[in-house]
Amino acid sequence: MATTLKDVAAHVGVHPSTVSRVLHGKENLKISEKTTKKILKAVKELNYIPDFTARTLRMKKSFTIGLIVPDILNPYFARIARQIEQLGFEKKYTVIVCNTDEDQDKEILYLNQLTSRGVDGIIIAPVQETKEHIENLIEKKTPLVLIDRIFDNLNVNAVISNDSDSVFKAMSHFVKLGHENIAFLKGQENIYTIKDRLKSFNKALTKYKLKKNKDFVVGNGFEFEDGYEATLKLLSLEKTPSAILSAGGDLVTLGAIKAIVEKGLSIPKDISLIAFFDSYYPPFLATPLTTISHYRKQIGENAFKLLLEQIESKKPEKPKTVCIDTRFEIRDSTAKPNNTL
Amino acid sequence: MATTLKDVAAHVGVHPSTVSRVLHGKENLKISEKTTKKILKAVKELNYIPDFTARTLRMKKSFTIGLIVPDILNPYFARIARQIEQLGFEKKYTVIVCNTDEDQDKEILYLNQLTSRGVDGIIIAPVQETKEHIENLIEKKTPLVLIDRIFDNLNVNAVISNDSDSVFKAMSHFVKLGHENIAFLKGQENIYTIKDRLKSFNKALTKYKLKKNKDFVVGNGFEFEDGYEATLKLLSLEKTPSAILSAGGDLVTLGAIKAIVEKGLSIPKDISLIAFFDSYYPPFLATPLTTISHYRKQIGENAFKLLLEQIESKKPEKPKTVCIDTRFEIRDSTAKPNNTL
DNA sequence: TTGTATTAAGCAATCGATTGTTTCATACAA
DNA sequence: TTGTATGAAACAATCGATTGCTTAATACAA
Numbered sequence: 135m136a137t138t139l140k141d142v143a144a145h146v147g148v149h150p151s152t153v154s155r156v157l158h159g160k161e162n163l164k165i166s167e168k169t170t171k172k173i174l175k176a177v178k179e180l181n182y183i184p185d186f187t188a189r190t191l192r193m194k195k196s197f198t199i200g201l202i203v204p205d206i207l208n209p210y211f212a213r214i215a216r217q218i219e220q221l222g223f224e225k226k227y228t229v230i231v232c233n234t235d236e237d238q239d240k241e242i243l244y245l246n247q248l249t250s251r252g253v254d255g256i257i258i259a260p261v262q263e264t265k266e267h268i269e270n271l272i273e274k275k276t277p278l279v280l281i282d283r284i285f286d287n288l289n290v291n292a293v294i295s296n297d298s299d300s301v302f303k304a305m306s307h308f309v310k311l312g313h314e315n316i317a318f319l320k321g322q323e324n325i326y327t328i329k330d331r332l333k334s335f336n337k338a339l340t341k342y343k344l345k346k347n348k349d350f351v352v353g354n355g356f357e358f359e360d361g362y363e364a365t366l367k368l369l370s371l372e373k374t375p376s377a378i379l380s381a382g383g384d385l386v387t388l389g390a391i392k393a394i395v396e397k398g399l400s401i402p403k404d405i406s407l408i409a410f411f412d413s414y415y416p417p418f419l420a421t422p423l424t425t426i427s428h429y430r431k432q433i434g435e436n437a438f439k440l441l442l443e444q445i446e447s448k449k450p451e452k453p454k455t456v457c458i459d460t461r462f463e464i465r466d467s468t469a470k471p472n473n474t475l
Numbered sequence: 476m477a478t479t480l481k482d483v484a485a486h487v488g489v490h491p492s493t494v495s496r497v498l499h500g501k502e503n504l505k506i507s508e509k510t511t512k513k514i515l516k517a518v519k520e521l522n523y524i525p526d527f528t529a530r531t532l533r534m535k536k537s538f539t540i541g542l543i544v545p546d547i548l549n550p551y552f553a554r555i556a557r558q559i560e561q562l563g564f565e566k567k568y569t570v571i572v573c574n575t576d577e578d579q580d581k582e583i584l585y586l587n588q589l590t591s592r593g594v595d596g597i598i599i600a601p602v603q604e605t606k607e608h609i610e611n612l613i614e615k616k617t618p619l620v621l622i623d624r625i626f627d628n629l630n631v632n633a634v635i636s637n638d639s640d641s642v643f644k645a646m647s648h649f650v651k652l653g654h655e656n657i658a659f660l661k662g663q664e665n666i667y668t669i670k671d672r673l674k675s676f677n678k679a680l681t682k683y684k685l686k687k688n689k690d691f692v693v694g695n696g697f698e699f700e701d702g703y704e705a706t707l708k709l710l711s712l713e714k715t716p717s718a719i720l721s722a723g724g725d726l727v728t729l730g731a732i733k734a735i736v737e738k739g740l741s742i743p744k745d746i747s748l749i750a751f752f753d754s755y756y757p758p759f760l761a762t763p764l765t766t767i768s769h770y771r772k773q774i775g776e777n778a779f780k781l782l783l784e785q786i787e788s789k790k791p792e793k794p795k796t797v798c799i800d801t802r803f804e805i806r807d808s809t810a811k812p813n814n815t816l
Numbered sequence: 817t818t819g820t821a822t823t824a825a826g827c828a829a830t831c832g833a834t835t836g837t838t839t840c841a842t843a844c845a846a
Numbered sequence: 847t848t849g850t851a852t853g854a855a856a857c858a859a860t861c862g863a864t865t866g867c868t869t870a871a872t873a874c875a876a
Contacts, residue, residue: 138861492834
């Protein structure tokens with residue numbers, strides 16, 4: 135059995151409350167230096183470590199935050215999670231990591247779990263089927279930060295990325311090379327991030343006076359297979375695109391590459407590729423990939439900071455949405471269209 | 476404020492203990508069907524969710540497990556963590572993820588945190604500077620499972636991989652191709668896994684009657700830079716190796732590849748490479764990498780199972796060490812030595 | 817010597833749920 | 847009618863730490 139406050143108190147011959155006060159150094163109640171010393175000595179001798187559960191129950195403060203993401207295996211979320219854990223550690227907070235697999239039921243279950251465990255706040259990349267459960271949270275004044283994905287008309291702290299900017303750069307790059315038939319490989323539909331990227335894509339088409347082709351927008355989901363299947367479909371069209379903007383992230387892109395290779399096509403000779411990609415592999419790939427990537431550390435930092443502000447402030451602050459820049463890096467996966475195809 | 480047992484009890488007009496018993500269906504005390512129904516109705520109406528903290532305090536059972544790994548960004552640990560979280564979810568356990576960055580002080584701090592929070596058990600890939608803090612845990616009968624790394628003479632549940640087997644396969648592959656000068660790129664020293672791989676490497680050298688060359692064993696650390704620096708050193712030797720076994724995992728290997736490319740060498744023409752590598756990228760790399768990899772899902776599963784057994788069993792079971800097979804996959808990063816160099 | 821500050825530490829309620837024990841009321845048998 | 851068995855629900859202690867309030871003891875002034 136672990137040592138408790140009572141044990142320490144008994145050992146010194148004082149009341150538990152006295153021990154507690156010594157350990158917290160409240161200004162309003164003074165304990166004599168002699169007793170203080172005796173108590174501190176006993177605390178060390180008995181190796182007393184306060185019971186967090188009891189403290190949480192009494193103080194309504196758990197020093198725990200919940201992090202809900204689709205999949206911690208995704209390098210994008212992994213890096214963000216790592217940063218949040220790091221900053222949490224410095225501030226004595228512990229992080230409970232929850233994966234939803236883009237399943238909203240799981241998300242809701244976790245949300246209830248976390249609430250029941252009395253977490254001080256939640257950082258979430260929501261599944262975005264519906265938003266009532268998020269609204270409930272806000273109503274209950276649970277400190278909350280959305281990452282990566284936001285809802286229309288929902289006034290809450292959030293950290294997102296300026297994907298739009300990089301999409302325009304990517305499209306401009308394609309256009310300069312002479313591409314006119316550019317396909318858009320989506321990730322999962324209904325996700326804010328994907329809708330935002332698609333919107334920018336369409337705007338860019340308009341800006342560069344390119345024809346919109348419904349068949350050139352394909353895919354649904356964030357898995358390897360999703361990218362693979364969608365790209366196969368794309369490459370089976372009568373008229374195939376000469377360039378692809380892969381917006382579903384690392385796995386989807388790898389799936390796309392597999393499909394392209396299987397079709398006997400070569401990147402960038404036969405088809406150009408720009409991808410949203412967040413791990414450190416692009417320079418090492420068969421064709422070093424031209425990418426749009428995120429400052430994941432910054433996203434994590436900002437999310438944690440916003441959450442901590444909410445947790446520590448007495449009066450509710452006005453929710454902020456922080457938008458982080460993105461990075462467009464040209465490598466070798468883009469070239470002029472191959473008009474002999 | 477969230478609804479409490481008391482609220483529900485007051486709403487129905489019964490005692491809180493009655494509500495508690497209805498919700499737990501203890502066999503020994505019977506509650507009339509009428510009251511049961513009324514209570515269940517109230518629970519729904521008031522949307523009562525039990526307070527986990529209070530329950531934990533009273534029951535000495537938190538339905539929480541701690542997972543301590545060097546770095547959740549490492550695909551090896553990420554996949555294991557994911558599996559543990561998954562199985563935990565199914566059994567109503569929540570996982571607190573802690574990264575040590577191979578810093579034992581951080582490990583100890585986290586261990587104390589977790590204990591203070593009353594976790595039901597801990598799964599840990601320890602830093603392995605010393606082992607007293609782990610021994611303490613065992614003494615306190617904390618359910619515990621080591622992963623990836625074990626200590627000599629420490630009787631505790633563990634899940635490790637049969638790296639040795641794959642090292643022999645890799646070495647046999649090198650030898651068959653005609654390599655005689657094979658280097659070993661270590662990860663961080665003093666880690667069981669690395670020592671184990673090195674031991675197997677040396678045994679293989681003996682078996683194939685190859686000369687042992689001290690200069691051919693290099694590196695210390697698990698980061699990109701560590702692999703990069705060590706490999707540069709290796710390639711600056713008067714007599715350079717014709718093959719490298721990279722034992723430090725994904726990042727170290729990428730560092731090695733960078734160094735090789737920078738030196739103007741080509742894989743596998745000038746130098747052959749086999750690496751411990753655990754993400755899904757090898758087929759997509761510039762030179763598809765011949766790898767030794769782990770069944771990470773299985774490792775996670777076994778670790779969770781072992782932990783759960785300890786948590787749920789009354790009498791202490793005899794500790795087991797589970798050893799999981801590894802996978803040796805030949806791709807394109809190995810060839811005959813280039814004797815013109 | 818009595819009264820009043822002042823300082824130091826103890827008392828007891830509280831957080832919310834669980835659980836061994838007790839009480840109460842009804843039913844049934846003697 | 848009295849006594850006992852039984853079923854249903856209340857009581858109260860507990861987990862460990864925190865904290866507003868009270869008490870005790872000492873010092874000092876009147």
